Amino acid sequence: MTKTNIIAAALLAAMAAVSCGHTSGDGHDHGPAEEKTEKDAHAGHDHDGFIEMTPDQIRVGGIVTSIIADSTFSETVTASGRVVAPEGSQGVVSAKVSGIVSFTIPSLAVGTPVKAGQTLFTISAKGLEQSSGRLETATASLEQAERNLKRAEELVKDNLVTRTEYEQAKADYARALAESKGSAVRAAAGSLAASSPVSGFVTALSVKPGQFVQQGEQLATVSQNRRLMLRVALSESQASSLASVSDAVITVPSLGDRTFRLSDYGMRVVSSPASTASSTHYVPVFLEFDNPGLLRDGNVAQVTLRGDSRQGVASVPKEALIEEMGVYYLFTAVKKHPGMFERIPVAIGASDGERVEILNGLAPGAEVVVRGVGSVRRAENSGALPPGHTH
Helix, strand or coil, X not given: CCHHHHHHHHHHHHHHHHHCCCCCCCCCCCCHHHHHHHHHHCCXXXXXXXXXXXXXXXXXXXXXXXXCCCEEEEEEEEEEEEEECCCCCEXXXXXXXXXXXXXXXXXXXXXXXXXXXXXXXXXXXXXXXXXXXXXXXXXXXXXXXXXXXXXXXXXXXXXXXXXXXHHHHHHHHHXXXXXXXXXXXHHCCCXXXXXXXXCEEEEEECCCCCCEECCCCEEEEEECCCEEEEXXXXXXXXXXXXXXXXXXXXXXXXXXXXXXXXXXXXXXXXXXXXXXXXXXXXXXXXXXXXCCCCCCCCCEEEEEEEEEEXXXXXXXXXXXXXXXXXXXXXXXXXXXXXXXXXXXXXXXXXXXXXXXXXXXXXXXXCEEEXXXXXXXXXXXXXXXXXXXXXX
């Protein structure tokens, strides 16, 4: 081939390459339609630190954002507490005999209003074994105790028995008489009623219909009103940082970690940290509130007490935060790029039980993901591109 022919062949090859358009490094061409399809296929992948999601992914994932602005924030402390009934405000319904319990009110439940003297249960010993034998034994014991008492009454006049022996004979007779009466009732074919000692609301129900109960066993508790008390024990350092209490949020494990804001139930501060003196290392705080119908005397709760308020504080719902290895993060929407999110590290401060103070890391006016954080996180974790792809 001549030199002229070689140059011509090279020029023709170069022109052919240009006419084919841009060729990707993976060995195949990307036209506009193909590039768009591939972009859609990679929605949710992490591109240059951003998480890209399609409108459908955002909708299905339940993702909601909120622009964070400075607002009022309350100082808080977290401690353990216990729900208690006010002193002298409740009565206990007990079984006077052993037997099978029945409800006289079919719908009887915690929160049911009742009146003093109203029959709540009937207890029947009918059909129970050993009732007859117990009655015979109790009757024999009563007769023997009565004979012993009469003898002691005669002997004590002549100082032939001590006063202590006489008093013991009286006590033995009283005990035998009570047991005889109880056995007689248990052996009877009828039922014995158990009534409420006070008017109020049922706050605890300890038995079920058809259950066998022992004499003296507690059946129910009735509170004279719907007011309950919350007792919170604060450490000295907690008490010193919380001079007053403006609200309280409690979480009750026995109710499936259900949360109650006590200001929604007429909360009244009975004693605050500043007004309570204590000789121990703990300062008790008492709050009174209306029973929402689920709480009962003895419920243990995790309590967040709110105190003095501060202005100009940036805070986010606690559900918006991610914690990894002791570092906290938020997802924020990328401005001017709908469907794109960015993970940012933040420093947190106090919590009021529902929101968490952000000390730094959050730019003014940032749009934060407050719901559906898990969906964004899953999209972020699926962001590794297949081998051989370059964008």
